[in-house]
Amino acid sequence: MAEAQLARAGRHRDSRETQERLLDAAERLLAERGFAGTSLRAVTQAAGTSVSAANYHFGSKEELWRATLARRIAPINRRRLESLDALEQAAGGAPLALEAIFEAYLGPLFAERAARHAVHFVAARLYSDPPELVSTLKLELFGEVIRRFLDALARALPDRSRMELGLRFQFAVGCMVHVMSGNLEDAPLLMESVPESAAAAADDVLADASVLRHMVAFIAAGLRAPAGDAR
Amino acid sequence: MAEAQLARAGRHRDSRETQERLLDAAERLLAERGFAGTSLRAVTQAAGTSVSAANYHFGSKEELWRATLARRIAPINRRRLESLDALEQAAGGAPLALEAIFEAYLGPLFAERAARHAVHFVAARLYSDPPELVSTLKLELFGEVIRRFLDALARALPDRSRMELGLRFQFAVGCMVHVMSGNLEDAPLLMESVPESAAAAADDVLADASVLRHMVAFIAAGLRAPAGDAR
DNA sequence: CAAGGATTCGAACGTATGTTTCGAACAGTC
DNA sequence: GACTGTTCGAAACATACGTTCGAATCCTTG
Numbered sequence: 001m002a003e004a005q006l007a008r009a010g011r012h013r014d015s016r017e018t019q020e021r022l023l024d025a026a027e028r029l030l031a032e033r034g035f036a037g038t039s040l041r042a043v044t045q046a047a048g049t050s051v052s053a054a055n056y057h058f059g060s061k062e063e064l065w066r067a068t069l070a071r072r073i074a075p076i077n078r079r080r081l082e083s084l085d086a087l088e089q090a091a092g093g094a095p096l097a098l099e100a101i102f103e104a105y106l107g108p109l110f111a112e113r114a115a116r117h118a119v120h121f122v123a124a125r126l127y128s129d130p131p132e133l134v135s136t137l138k139l140e141l142f143g144e145v146i147r148r149f150l151d152a153l154a155r156a157l158p159d160r161s162r163m164e165l166g167l168r169f170q171f172a173v174g175c176m177v178h179v180m181s182g183n184l185e186d187a188p189l190l191m192e193s194v195p196e197s198a199a200a201a202a203d204d205v206l207a208d209a210s211v212l213r214h215m216v217a218f219i220a221a222g223l224r225a226p227a228g229d230a231r
Numbered sequence: 232m233a234e235a236q237l238a239r240a241g242r243h244r245d246s247r248e249t250q251e252r253l254l255d256a257a258e259r260l261l262a263e264r265g266f267a268g269t270s271l272r273a274v275t276q277a278a279g280t281s282v283s284a285a286n287y288h289f290g291s292k293e294e295l296w297r298a299t300l301a302r303r304i305a306p307i308n309r310r311r312l313e314s315l316d317a318l319e320q321a322a323g324g325a326p327l328a329l330e331a332i333f334e335a336y337l338g339p340l341f342a343e344r345a346a347r348h349a350v351h352f353v354a355a356r357l358y359s360d361p362p363e364l365v366s367t368l369k370l371e372l373f374g375e376v377i378r379r380f381l382d383a384l385a386r387a388l389p390d391r392s393r394m395e396l397g398l399r400f401q402f403a404v405g406c407m408v409h410v411m412s413g414n415l416e417d418a419p420l421l422m423e424s425v426p427e428s429a430a431a432a433a434d435d436v437l438a439d440a441s442v443l444r445h446m447v448a449f450i451a452a453g454l455r456a457p458a459g460d461a462r
Numbered sequence: 463c464a465a466g467g468a469t470t471c472g473a474a475c476g477t478a479t480g481t482t483t484c485g486a487a488c489a490g491t492c
Numbered sequence: 493g494a495c496t497g498t499t500c501g502a503a504a505c506a507t508a509c510g511t512t513c514g515a516a517t518c519c520t521t522g
Contacts (some may be wrong), residue, residue: 018499033361034359037267038267038478041478050501051480051501057500098461124359128265140391166521171446175402178406181359184398206394217457217458225448228445284511287468
């Protein structure tokens with residue numbers, strides 16, 4: 001029981017590697033089928049290990065789910081805050097451009113998407129799996145991020161009420177989640193009416209960079225738009 | 232087997248009523264927990280009937296799920312198309328305002344939301360439950376709606392490519408789905424920083440009519456925004 | 463009233479689930 | 493080389509699942 005500088009003493013094969021194989025498999029399967037739709041056995045089988053290994057490392061299916069989400073989302077939110085910090089530093093107190101704010105917010109997530117991690121699918125589950133599973137996790141992971149970005153928005157649009165900004169920010173989150181959930185994949189199916197340039201144009205417009213560019217423009221313009229009175 | 236003018240011949244209690252109690256219960260539960268997270272027994276218990284009754288009327292859990300979705304979504308999409316027809320009739324070939332197009336698209340759904348039906352939650356499941364369950368249903372229910380509304384958008388914004396419009400339309404769908412999934416309910420939790428006018432302003436901004444107004448403005452402006460070049 | 467179909471329930475079937483238990487394989491320390 | 497603690501596979505457990513079956517109840521039709 002001597003002072004091991006790393007907290008992994010004896011082990012069978014490699015505890016760390018097993019955990020990550022489990023998290024990888026869980027990430028993929030949870031993304032496709034959600035929490036209730038994914039059995040622990042499916043995960044452990046895909047990870048090439050056993051049910052007891054999963055419960056040994058994570059204690060329960062629910063904790064495995066939480067660990068899967070937190071592993072990917074925490075670094076993304078860290079990068080978001082770093083980008084925002086850098087922007088505010090450079091601006092020296094001046095309000096930021098909406099486009100810059102949302103590039104800081106969306107960029108890290110799109111980077112993961114481009115890296116072909118299933119994180120974006122999984123993150124989308126934050127908004128579709130039962131609340132008792134994810135609501136505390138949501139606040140825990142996103143509380144500071146939302147506060148900081150709302151502050152930045154409030155400085156950029158000083159004439160809007162905080163509640164209004166919060167509402168519109170949720171619209172932006174909706175765009176993001178929807179796209180990250182893979183709903184662009186069947187979009188081409190719905191537009192069979194342009195035969196000539198179909199496939200080429202689709203790949204062009206639906207490339208990661210293009211989607212990000214369009215989304216930033218869409219959201220920024222949407223936030224700037226005046227409320228529009230009831231007719 | 233004589234010609235009964237209504238197609239309900241012999242029955243135990245009331246076949247139609249049992250079916251609708253089942254659909255009501257399924258709507259509520261599927262909205263909260265999704266397909267995999269909702270057991271047939273939970274549905275039939277909430278409906279005050281038995282598992283076999285459900286399978287008698289719908290054949291399987293999956294068919295019950297589909298019937299639940301179709302019952303509410305089909306009329307909504309009918310109303311959407313009627314509104315669009317009326318607008319185009321009135322315009323007589325001239326392009327429509329983006330705001331009008333999206334009021335036609337979002338209005339019927341918000342009306343259901345105001346009527347406290349869980350349809351919006353359920354509809355959101357179209358985008359979170361496994362594709363093999365819903366993809367054919369999605370095309371079947373939404374194919375014509377998407378085509379017609381994309382046509383209207385193409386006339387309103389003739390300088391945009393069809394694929395670009397399709398992408399941005401998906402952004403709009405994302406806003407809608409996210410809000411309809413109930414994600415505005417925990418929005419106030421994330422904005423604890425305005426103590427004085429908190430509750431009152433929240434109720435005000437988050438009222439159905441207000442959300443619809445903001446969403447229409449947001450989406451219309453987002454669609455109008457130029458793509459923005461990569462920097 | 464008898465026959466037959468429609469509708470419902472309770473029970474049973476086989477399978478799959480999350481969790482627990484037991485023990486073996488292994489690494490590190492004396 | 494025994495002892496200790498970590499890791500994890502095989503099996504068992506109780507429960508829950510979707511589906512099926514048969515009997516019971518009701519209504520309509522002859």
